[in-house]
Amino acid sequence: MGRLKSRQAGKKFLAVTGLFAMGVMLLLPIFVALPALAGGGGPAAGGPPADVIASQEAEGVEGEEVKVEIGRDVYYKTEGPVVGASAPKTADTEEFYPRYNFESRVLLWVANQQHLYYGSFVLAVPIFCMCIEFAGLVSKDKAMAKKYDQLAYDFVKISLTAYSLTAILGGILIFTFLTLYPAFFGYLSSIFRPVMHIYALMFVAESGTLYIYYYGWDKMKDGLLKWLHCSMSVVLNVIGTVLMFLANSWIGFMMSPAGVDEQGRFLGNIWHVLHTALWNPLNVHRILGNMAFGGGVVAAYAAYRFLSAKNDEERAHYDWMGYIAMSLGVAFLIPLPFAGYWLMREVYAYRQQMGITLMGGLLAWLFIIQATMIGILFLTTNYYLWQALGRMTGGERFQRYIKYFVFILVVGLLVFITPHTIVMTPAELKAMGGQQHPVLGNYGVMSAKNGGINAIIMTTIASFIWYQRGNRVPAVKWAKFGNIFLITFFVVAHLNNIWVACYGYFIPANVRIGLSVPQVAGTLSCLFFGSALNLAMLSKSRELGPIRWGQIAPRSQxxxxxxxTAFTWMMGLMGYIRSSVRLFWHVNEIMRDNSPWAYTHTIGFGANVISFNVLFFWITILFVFWLGALGAKKAPVPATQPVPGAAPQPATGH
Amino acid sequence: MTWLKLVEGYMPMQMISELAGSILVFALVNWALNRAGMGIPKFWAGIGVWIYIQLYLKYRIYPPIPFSVRAIYGTVSGCGIFMWVSGSEGEWQEFKRPILNVMDGISGFHKGLRTAALIVIPLALGGFAYNSFLPSFEEPIELRTVHPAPPATTKVHGKTFVLQVVENPYRVNNDGKYDQAYTDARIVEQSMGRLMKDVNDPNYNPWDPNAEGYTKYVREGGEIFFQNCHFCHGDNLNGRGLWAYAFNPIPANFTDAGTIAQLQETFVFWRVSKGGIGLPGEGFPWASVMPPWEQHLTVDEIWKVVMFEYWHTGYYPRTWD
Structure with missing residues (x-):
């Protein structure tokens, strides 16, 4: 017995040492690259090639003092030595814009979007895995712990195939850049040279960690090793997040360049290049967006498996999986509009021109489409939750109030999507007496729209609270008082929201923008305080019946x-809007786009390309789902009566 | 509906309140009928509410709402009604029943309806297709953007202005320093029907002979406005000037919350200076005939007239600090 124990301890020690060594090796590229980062990326980022420097040195007179030119940062206004070449002045020729007999921009658009879809997915799913595996780890209920673990494994299994596709699409993207936009890509890579290498090395680290994480699932299933396994998901997500931040810095630089002078010459400070005006808002917005998107895709996977399930056991499992994925996705969807608001605020603050092009000018109609998509997301979430109430005994108590929630959601959405710039015939314009409608015109501006979206979000939170209570009745002593307080809290938050939305018309813009803080605070209070209070009330509750997993209307799926689909379409749309706002610039106000495609597409064309991207992504992700389901197809038909809610067992272990 | 007016200043909330009130009345009537055992079937209740909303939007709201917006509202309200009637399994079954009854042809009446539907629906679709192919003599829809994006800088009378940072030199306090808060406190009040706070105080009344500083500059801006701009933009700045209806679209209505109230003062400065002809190429056509006022006014005059427009409408220019 003692020998067995010592052998097990020895194995554990070896496993831990091996894992530590692996971690060190994976993170080595970052440590190696740090000195280069600190030094501004080594010699002359963006400078001429080594052979040119050598020939220049050979021509130069020995001993002559080298004159250092000083440039002024276009954003930070600091001075620094010019160590890079100017941004190329391109012309509409094959030299700068080699082309096939097709619009290069659309090719790049598709390559970029597909890479981004898969990239977002594989960055989001490990975060879910981390949360779910942790939930399983700390769960006292062994059956639930096993279910959570199986779910986390299911998640990562889907992301593994997607990960290979992400890498392939990344390669295609780089080739597209190199072949179709060599001058622009050359300039960008000269500026970002030091961090580009880090980016590539991080990819190696990410792949290594992901494979160990996946293939080590069975080997590290107990005790300390399980904790180590879960910790590895943290490392995986840290690497993934840094990867995304680096990729974001490129688009941040293209929109709001910094760290270069007016000619686009690098001034030696790589941090300035990374930390542009829009980098942080983009980072926050993308993290939340990726999570919401990842949750949506996994939920769709679960819905697909639910609808094609052959028995109650599978149906119960995938119903539960869909619910968890949807909840995680929506948890990140709720703060997403606030992050978007911050991003737009920073865009306005950076360049009024950009802000107006986005929200009041050329791209304003695309924003209306975006608002519609946001509305669809929230309405669909509410609808799903109402359907989910149907599988709980006692859920019908709430269903009779659905119509009132529908009213608030519809009115909020109508205000939210009312266009500031109305599409109309000249005859309608004359009948209206001007471009602005005296009634609806007021819904077309930010003050009202903030009110609309906050009303929608608060209603969604209330639906979640309903759902939590579906089959339970609070049994704490203060339940009555708690209910009155909770209802009053939501009513006051709604009234505050409406009041601020109306008051916003009578105050200066800067005060109005400041007032969005109490408005958002009301909504977030409903989210955090309302949910916490509800959970506290349910800590001691009477159960009216079990949740009948799998017995949900197909409409919900x-x-x-x-x-x-709405998430995917909206991501495509917002990416297009964000990119289009640069108009005829590769790098805003630094490097002009002189290709024949430096114009803004019509809304119809843009929408068609976005739809194509969405369709392409879903066809390929269906392939990924199919691969994920291949193993399950080998599963033996269970001989015993299926137990609703139990996880289907994998065919050959993990 | 002349007996129940839409009250200026309250119209947006009035519209929502009226809709909410009428939906509440429907709910109460339905509840009472249900209690009396004569409840309206879900199918007809859903369709009835949807039709009511469309009629309300078309005939209650004046001036008429363009079709594109009504189509959006119709679709959203349709989705809302679907969510309501299919929110629970019982209600969904109830809603579907009349449709399934017709499709199954459970009685002679239902069979007749089914036959009629099989004839009418293809005919209606055919009619729709035929109509869409007919030549139309209506002017085409213009997807015009109201706010052109300004450039980062603009050159007026040989001087370059960075629009992000430049300030109106006449928006000053008694010490002659730029002071947004000081001037904001002296505009006319919207809540008072765009009236001055104190006509006897030169600090608030630009036409007081003793007006100095900001209020004096507002008066000078007003004089420029009434010499040059009011013919189109109107003496109430609402876009209903003497010549307004000669243009299509009519000039901008500054009293609307969606025009100058949404913009930085520098935007208006640029827009006035460059007029319609100086607008950027993207998003063409702008359909603006405003002259480039830099050819007729000095830089100082343009700043003053911009300041007058904000003063008179009671709006504050957008700022970021």
Whole structure:
């Protein structure tokens, strides 16, 4: 017995040492690259090639003092030595813009978007895995712990195939850049040279960690090793997040360049290049967006498996999986509009021109489409939750109030999507007496729209609270008082929201923008305080009946698929809007786009390309789902009566 | 509906309140009928509410709402009604029943309806297709953007202005220093029907002979406005000037919350200086005939007239600090 124990301890020690060594090796590229970062990326980022420097040195007179030119940072206004070449002045020729007999921009658009879809997915799913595996780890209920663990494994299994596709699409993207936009890509890579290498090395680290994480699942399933396994998901997510931040810095630089002078010459400070005006808002917005998107895609996967399930056991499992994925996705969807608001605020503050082009000018109609998509996301979420109430005994108590929630959601959405710039015939314009409608015109501006979206979000939070209570009745002593308080809290938050939305018309813009803080605070209070209070009330509760997993209307699963499709479409749309706002610039006000495609597409064309991207992504992700389901197809038909809610067992272990 | 007016200043909330009130009335009537055992079937209740909303939007709201917006509202309200009637399994079954009854042809009446539907629906679709192919003599829809994006800088009378940072030199306090808060406190009040706070005080009344500083500059801006701008933009700055209806679209209505109230003062300065002809190429056509006022006014005059427009409408220019 003692020998067995010491052998097990020895194995554990070896496993831990091996894992530590692996971690060190994976993170080595970052440590190696740090000195280069600190030094501004080594010699002359963006400078001429080594052979040119050598020939210049050979021509120069020995001993002559080298004159250092000083440039002024276009954003930070600091001075620094010019160590890079100017941004190339391109012309509409094959030299700068080699082309096939097709619009290069659209090719790049598709390559970029597909890479981004898969990139977002594989960055989001490990975060879910981390949360779910942790939930399983700390769960006292052994059956639940096993279910959570199986779910986390299911998640990572889907992301593994997607990960390979992400890398392939990344390669295609780089080739597209190199072949179609060599001058622009050359300039960008000269500026970002030091961090580009880090980016590539981080990818190696990410791949290594992901494979160990996945293939080590069975080997590290107990005790300390399980904790180590879960910790590895933290490392995986840290690497993934840094990767995304680096990729974001490129688009941040293209939109709001910094660290270069007016000619686009690098001034030696790579941190300035990374930390542009829009980098942080983009980072926050993308993290939340990726999570919401990842949740949507996994929920759609679960819905697809639910609808094609052959028995109650599978149906119960995938119903539960869809619910968890949807909840995680929506948890990140709720703060997403606030992050978007911050991003737009920073865009306005950076360049009024950009802000107006986005929200009041050329791209304003795309924003209306975006608002519609946001509305669809929230309405679909509510709809799913109402359907989910149907599988709980006692859920029908709440269903009779659905119509009132529908009213608030519809009115909020109508205000939220009312266009500031109305599409109309000249005859309608004359009948209206001007470009602005005296009634609806007021819904077209930010003050009202903030009110609309906050009303929608608060209603969604209330639906979640309903759901939590579906089959339970609070049994704490103060339940009555708690209920009155909770209802009053939501009513006051709604009234505050409406009041601020109206008051916003009578105050200066800067005060109005400041007032969005109490408005958002009301909504977030509903989210955090309302949910916490509800959970506290349910800490001691009477159960009216079990949750009948799998016994949910198929409409709910179509709602999940719609949710995922809306996420995908909206991501495509917002990426297009964000990129289009640069108009005819590769790098805003630094490097001009002189290709024949430096114009803004019509809304119809843009929408068609976005739809194509969405369709392409879903066809390929269906392939990924199919691969994920291949193993499950080998599973033996269970001989015993299926137990609703139990996880289906994998065919050959993990 | 002349007996129940839409009250200026309250119209947006009035519209929502009226809709909410009428939906509440429907709910109460339905509840009472249900209690009396004569409840309206879900199918007809859903369709009835949807039709009511469309009629309300078309005939209650004046001036008429363009079709594109009504189509958006119709679609959203349709989705809302679907969510309501299919929110729970019982209600969804109830809603579907009349449709399934017709499709199954459970009685002679239902069979007749089914036959009629099989004839009418293809005919209606055919009619729709035929109509869409007919030549139309209506002017085409213009997807015009109201706010052109300004450039980062603009050159007026040989001087370059960085629009992000430049300040109106006449928006000053008694010490002659730029002071947004000081001037904001002296504009006319919207809540008072765009009236001055104190006509006897030169600090608030630009036409007081003793007006100095900001209020004096507002008066000078007003004089420029009434010499040059009011013919189109109107003496109430609402875009209903003497010549307004000669243009399509009519000139901008500054009293609307969606025009100058949404913009930085420098935007208006640029827009006035460059007029319609100086607008950027993207998003063409702008359909603006405003002259480039830099050819007729000095830089100082343009700043003053911009300041007058904000003063008179009671709006504050957008700022970021």
């Amino acid at each position: 179509y709602a999940l698929i719609m949710l995922a």
